[in-house]
């Protein structure tokens with residue numbers, strides 16, 4: 001699922017809940033819940049895995065769209081609590097960065113393997129990243145089955161619009 005969808009979910013939580021630790025925890029958990037819903041990532045995932053460049057391009061575009069979403073929220077909801085908003089977004093996208101960190105550190109063909117491989121040196125981080133990635137993947141693919149990516153894209157854009165509507169109501 002695209003980062004923007006997760007971030008948009010985290011932003012709702014950040015405005016609905018008051019305690020920062022709870023915002024972070026619920027946003028973090030919301031990631032797995034959203035990933036669990038089928039959203040057409042199956043085909044994109046396979047297409048991305050073929051070339052590192054694709055992963056880099058889509059990853060960059062994904063982050064760019066997320067930043068545009070942040071700007072959009074700040075323009076339309078100027079009284080939003082910015083630091084809590086960022087905390088919610090951070091918690092909500094963190095699982096994807098942890099899994100990417102696992103991929104980059106454990107796969108020597110990954111483009112950022114060299115600068116990041118130092119995380120793999122410590123048994124604890126290596127174990128944590130591996131176990132986290134296993135759980136993340138298991139939840140992600142639990143019911144995801146062959147949804148066409150175009151439909152998935154429309155679905156994800158719809159969720160972002162609904163989340164934007166919700167956050168402007170809070």
Ligand SMILES: [Zn+2]
Nearest residue numbers: 001035095096
């Ligand atoms: Zn994910």
